[in-house]
Amino acid sequence: MDVRSAWGKLVVLLILTALGLTFLAPLLWMISTSLKPIEETMTLPPQWIPSELRWENYSKAIMYQWDRAEDVVPPFARYALNTLYVVVLAVAGTVISNALVAYGFARIPWRGRNVLFALTLATMMIPFPVLMVSVFAIFRSLGWVGSFKPLWIPAWFGSAFNIFLLRQFFRTIPNELSDAARIDGCSEVGIFRHVVLPLSKPALAVVALFCFMYTWNDFIGPLIYLTDKKMFTLSLGLQFYQSQHGGTQWNMLMAASTIVVLPLIVVFFLTQRTFIQGITLTGLKG
Amino acid sequence: MQPRLRFLAWLLAAAAVIAPLAIWRLPGESPMPGRTVITYWEKWTGFEGEAMQATVDAFNQSQDRIFVKLLTVSQVDRKMLLSTAGNNPPDVAGLWSYNANVYADKGALLPLDDYCNRAGIGPEQFIPAYWRQCIHRGHIWALPSTPASTALHWNKRLFREAGLDPERPPRSIEELDEFAKMLTKVDAEGRIVQMGFMPSEPGWWNWAWGYFFGGKLWDGRSKITCASPENVRAFEWVQSYAKRYGVQQLQAFQSGFGNFSSPQNAFLSELVAMEIQGVWMHNFISQYAPSLEWGAAPFPYPADRPDLANTSIVEEDILVIPAEAKHPDEAFEFLKFVASEPGMELLCTGQGKNSPRVRTSPKFMAEHPNPYIRVFSDLAKSPNAVTTPAFSLWQEYSTEMTTAFDDIWLLRASPAAALQKVQARMQAKLDREIRQWQRRGKSYIPDEVR
């Protein structure tokens, strides 16, 4: 049977629909549970549609264990603020530093450039655990353990993957543009700012987006470096919530999970095209 | 730029505006100005936590130089170690006694010898079983904070029902077995409805049965001894209960027990007539089963080993100062206060525990909430007080022993075979540890042998 025939297409469509529902089911189940009263999470057989929508599960999850004497906002909001803080600083650092470095690799011919670039690519093979202990020792001697610094400061010094991504993009910008600017007396920094950066917005958006995703989801970094409960990020807060109350209040736990997942989904829908392009770029040009 | 990207850029800008709020917070509990604030991490919650807070409050009121801030921290031992490694530890931490030797060897604790010398704190003031848990390789690493000893608890009403003298607990193991038979009830369908005694309840000291028969788990040097004849005898005794009543019946019976801290607790709901419990049990009795008629007495010993009378598992929590603490002097002031007679008695009365100090004020004994406090206090002083083996492998060892207990209790293995297995595995680990220390030119075996 040919998949391009009408029947073939119908069969493929049916298969895709079945698989698609399977893929969506866990997310739907999460949302459905998050809106149920607690008794309904424990009915057999499980119900997909809650008998009534308990939106207050969300406010309860957010307000959970709020000791007003300790903090001006509830813990969950505190986790969100902390995450936001780290994300903003990390994203800004990633975009700025990697754009600079990639420009140096892509647009200026200098001695030793290719050797350094090869070395940069080679470091992508190094698994994180190899670095974990020594990097911890460095931050310890700086007195940064227990602060947010280890989570965002490294972002200001470039990363091999992003340098590679941006370098590939910068190389596609015609040299004639920079040469023209150079003849007009523009400095290298000026060319970077006024010629290359404005043309690279999609690539910078990709880098920013991935950095946002990575930092939002990061678990092991906060696990190692954050000791104070008030400084937890959402990932760590969610895990903490789970380990304290897992197996009891699934509706609240699912509401909390939904809150953590939702911003990612919103950002994804806003930037779908950039996103898909970005992923394609990372997977194909390796 | 795509309009959506522009929207995203706005979103990011908004986030950038909100994010700095992360470092904006209320200045916690505002301590008195001019005082040095020290942080103290403790694991206790509930009434034990409240008693600790009361002690902290008393300290804060006792002087105007230092302010102790108590924070309840889960998994306090791990967190304290990690934060010490990160150069960012609390000034005081409340740990379990088995942490002391391991953490001391890692360099995570501040030795307290000089402080104690200057403050005149020494072994003569503390009951040996408690003091020795603070010592490792000849140095003082901690001071006692929450001491306890364990004893046989029995249900007087059930004794009376079974025709036993409610005021006379069993003295020997043989008597215990005999009483237990009389106190056990099985219904017409063969289901257990009441047990006289059950070695698996509460299940917190499953590794310790050997000590009641004269066994030891470690020779204090290089040998693991859990498969010694005394230990095997103890676990054969444990298994005799499973053989007598049947694994399935016991499991079915056990599945009816509720949470420990609830009225459905096996002892509190009068399902089990005798069990080994700590001095704290009284708190739970008065909270969940105030009308329970109970008594506490030393756990029985084998009739042929009268030298083992007054064997008791003696546990404690300790206060330590992490190696990198910012205010060690102020921290020790607090430790000193807690270890002093008034501090300790305030804490132990509040937590319902016996004092780790050799001497107690008459008021402490007279006004202690636990009517059997003298039993627990004497047991702590007994030469047969048992403390957990003070070596780095203890946590693994106790896990292995618990697994072996399960195999024995569920009749999956003979006691000798199960204990042999543990002994072989732990001996290999101990040998490895000793080798590692030798490689560094040091001796693993601590000079302070228990």
Add this chain to the structure above:
Amino acid sequence: MASPVAARGGAQSRRNLRNGLFFVSPWLIGLSVFMLYPIVASFYYSLCEYSVLQPAEFIGLGNYQDLFSDELFLKSLSNTLVYAAISLPLGLIVSLGLALLLNTGVPFMSWYRTVFFLPALVPQVAIAIVWLWIFNGKFGVLNQALQPMLDVVGRALPGDPKLTAPGWLSDPLWSKPALVLMGAWGVGNSVVIYLAGLQDVPKQLYEAAELDGASWSQRIRHVTLPALSPVILFNFIMGIIGSLQFFAVPYVLSPAGSPSRSIYFLTMYLYDSAFTHLRMGYASAMAWILFLIIFVLTLLALRLSERHVYYGGE
């Protein structure tokens, strides 16, 4: 290099060097502080007894020797390899299969693509928590859905055996398959990559194949897969690196790798050694073994694929 300005010799090349180094300077710091130094230091630590609190003490190969007599290390290593060996091929089949289905020119393709991609957005911690609920032995929706199917299958089999749904995360035998299933749910990234790769396959190749009378499956075997092979290889290697470092999901499910250490993976033991037991040297030795395994497997993948990967037009 074609820049006419660049060819002006001495002064220009010095200026380029200066400019180049200026732009690259953040990375020079990053590379040396967060990469090169840590790599060297971690190798040194792996030869030491190092608790972070006391200076590192050199003990030669002691950590490596101890690792191979450490039951828990061997257990976590075998768990990791078993997980990778199941999840990598399965992930490949699922993602490639989905991409092929999406590439048949069905309507609403981008909608379906979004649906398959969404789970890949979910953070690891949330994945673990949501699936913990789905796999829940009593109220888990998965077993509720499976049981009726198993009943039907049971009745159809000779002797009417009563089939019961597995205990998933409470059964050492099923906990790894449960993790594989969770992993397969998050293949969205690969699907998008493969799909893009498929769309890059030159149309002429298909047309030529069709002229030769090749069927759909033949076209896939002889045109699509060879053309896609470099992408598959690249993603497979990234998959090796990723799955051998599997951490967040099993750690959230159970930090001790319960039941029976069946989901205790190498990176979890590494984390515990470093940050629960403060045996940083031991952890570093583990990290280097992990690196060695990744390195060998990558080389192996490159070697074995040599004959099958087709780099067209380059």
